[in-house]
Amino acid sequence: MxxxxxxxxxxxxxxxxxxxxxxxxxxxxxxxxxxxxxxxxxxxxxxxxIGYLNSDFITSFPAPYPEEAGIFAGLIGSIMMIAIVAPVAITLGVGTAIFLEEYAYKNRWTKFIQINIQNLAGVPSIVYGLLGLTFFVYMLRLGYTLLAGGLTMALLVLPVIVVAAQEAIRSVPSDIKEASYGMGASKWQTIRRVILPAAIPGILTGTILALSRAIGETAPLIIVGAATALYTLPDSLLSKYTVMPIQIFNWTGRPQEEWQFVAAAGILVLLIVLLFMNAVAVFIRNKFQKRY
Amino acid sequence: MGKALQNEAMNIDVQTMIENKRKKKSVSGKLEKLIPAFLFLCAAVSVLTTAGILFTLLRESITFFSTTSIVDFYTGTQWSPWTGHFGVLPLITGTLLITLIAAIVAIPLGLMSAIFLSEYASDRTRKIIKPTLEVLAGIPTVVYGFFALTFVTPLLKNIVPGLGIFNALSAGIVVGIMIIPMIASLSEDAMNSVPNSLREGALALGATRLEVAMKVVLPAAFSGIVASIVLAVSRAIGETMIVVIAAGASPTLTFDPTRSIQTLTAFIVQGATGDTTFGSTIYYSIYAVGATLFVFTLLMNMLSQYISRKFKEEY
The missing domain is CATH 1.20.5 (Single alpha-helices involved in coiled-coils or other helix-helix interfaces)
Structure with a gap:
């Protein structure tokens, strides 16, 4: 049953x-x-x-023989490139984020800018290279220079920084904002003294991650004419330059097996730099992030 | 006294009052006005960047299409710019082939990783595995290219006979691995945002975890998952260095993954690095190819945004 x-x-x-x-x-x-x-x-x-990674490798210029080749020009070039990208991209990125979060009216134009930034983040990096080639290299007559490469890279990482900064600014609770207004502070005073300090850990973390993307990026720099073999360091913004990924790319393309080891050693240096930057980002996030 | 009362009655907006008073102080008042203008200019740069990209691609493409017919360009099956043949189809099929192989690798692996992380893994396991998986997304693509050429291709040669040194298979697989974290991470986010009450309801009815994942969580997170896949595919379309290094530079109209091919992106690199002079037909052709690439990825990105907006389930 x-x-x-x-x-x-x-x-x-x-x-x-x-x-x-x-x-x-x-x-x-x-x-x-x-x-x-x-x-x-x-x-x-x-x-x-690891066999090729020693102090000579880090302090040598490219050479015709694998044993003598080094990544010095690329390493310094990458650092100089970041020295251009960081101030430009951070100013523009954080500025855009503050404008969108604090000043802009929530209307169609703001939405348009927002969608536009989202779409920019999805544009393949090589298309930025084409933009840089026409605009910076030819129209502004910068040529194949460090400045042209740096500005191209700054535009490339801009959307990433904007989004990170927006999220950081948005996560600042409105209580402390209103408290600041209540004390008689003006809008800009509130932004500068209350909102930005509270948002800075988030902004820095996002920025460092964006910059580490710029360090690893190769394709757009090939287009805007980074040199593959360089025996001097760039001495001005308008010098020729090379960066680590370009050097690695160049070594990878060579047929003899020894060059693979050189490329691998170059990759190790690149990865160590990236690891260091990411570690700093994680440190900042854990150390300074306040929970409200 | 009367004034104080009036003030209290107008207490509606103390901030505005204070700000009005502030603005009378000229220096800080000017700053208050200048700052938004400066910030607006910053925001305008991103719009100008888009305008710049569109303008650049359009202008140079139009110059290109004034000498080469647009119909021939999009229907031609031979791409050899140095002999004057501009038929972009081989580059498009090359790009599609790489994207297809990458999708075959990344979609199942990424989705299964997402299901494991979201539905099976303990909090601790997830907190370790997810960031580790995301490290894959942070590795420069030139490194992937190197790895594809020097490790994956020789490895595949043992399995696939007749595999060339440069081939679409190895490049496609590595592009796939590169986009796994995108699918896994974004899909996991989407699945994580499905409320636990739904899971508990299904579990209480006697469903296994698998049934919960497949019949409750996946349908609920569907829009987020599809959006993540479309986004990842768009990334695969635009990927450059891996294909330049590992897939070679022979534009062939083929879907044979063991052969060397050339993608849209790879040609742009080749066209820009060779002894291409400013103003030559080849110079303009890289912009026509770039415009084609841009339209592909833009459509994918807009599709991804549309899906995640339109089919979003709100709980």
Whole structure:
């Protein structure tokens, strides 16, 4: 009389439970594939590059022989490039974010700017290279110079910084804003003395991550004419320049196997710089982020 | 006394009153007015950048199409600019081939990672695995290219006979790996924002975790998941360095992944690095190719935004 066929039910439940466990295993394995790939990549580059990575490699210019080649010009070039990108992109990015969050009326134009920034973030980096080539290299007659490359890169990372800064500004609670107005502070005073200090950890974290993207970016700089072999350091904004990824790209393209090791050593230097920047970003986030 | 009362009655907007008074003080008042103008100029730069991109691509493309017919460009099957053949189809199929291989690799792996992280993993596991997976997204693409050429291709040669040194397969797989964290991370965010009450309701009815994931969470997070996939695919279309390094530079109208191909992006690099002179047909052709690429990715990005706006489930 019992309406429940326990035996049959158990069987069906067991099937569902087994399926659940099997797929759980599959999902886990899929997740590890990405991680395994990452580990393989790092291991491979470490073992290939470590033999060539020494102080000579860091302080030498490119050379026709793998044993003598070094990444000095690229390393310094990358740092100088960031010295251009950072002030330009941070000023424009944080300025845009403050404007959109604090000043702009919530109307169609603001929405347009917002959507526009979202779309800019999705434009392939190489298209920025084309923009830089026409606009900075030819129209402004900057030529294949550090300044042209730096400005192109600044535009490339701008949307990332704007979005990060907007999020940081938005997360400042309105209580402290209103408290500042209540004390008689003006709008700009409130922004400068209350909102920005509270938002700075978030802004810095996002900015450092954006700049580390700029350091690793290759394609747009090829288009705006970064040099592949350079035996002097850039001495002005209008000098020729090279950066680490370009050097690595150049070494990768050579047929002899030794150059692969040189490229791997270059990648190690690049990854160490990126690791350092990310560590700083994480440190800032953990150290200074206040919870309201 | 009377004035104080009046003030209290007008207490509506103390901030405005104070600000009005402030503005009378000339220096800070001027600053108050100058700052928004300056900030507006900053915001205008991003709009100008878009305008600049459109203007650049359009102007140079139009010059290009004044010498090469636009119909021939989009229907031609031979791309050899140095002999005067500008048929962009081989570059488009090259790009599609890379994107297809990348999608085949990244969509299942990314989605399964997202399901694992969101539905099965403990909080602690997720907090370790998710950032580690995101490291993949932070690795420069030139590094991926190097890895594809020097490790993945030799590895694949053992499995796939007749694989060239430069081939679409290896480049596509590595592009796929590169976009896994995008799909995994954004889909996980979407699945995470599905309220727990839905999961608990299904679990209480006797569903297994798998059934909860497949029949409750996935449908609820569907828009976010699709948006993340479209975004990742758009990234694959625009990827440059991996294909330049690992896929070679032979524009061929083929869907054979073991052969060397050339993508839209890879040609732009080749066209800009060769001894291309300013004003030559090849110089203008890289802008026509760039415009084609730009339209592809723009459509994908707009589709992604449309999906996540239109089909968003609110709880």
């Amino acid at each position: 019992s309406g429940i066929d326990e035996k049959n039910n158990l069987k069906r439940i067991r099937g569902r439970v087994i399926l659940n466990n099997v797929l759980k295993g599959l999902f886990f394995v899929s997740t590890t594939i990405g991680l395994i790939f990452l580990a393989l990549l790092l291991y491979r580059i470490l073992t290939q590059g």
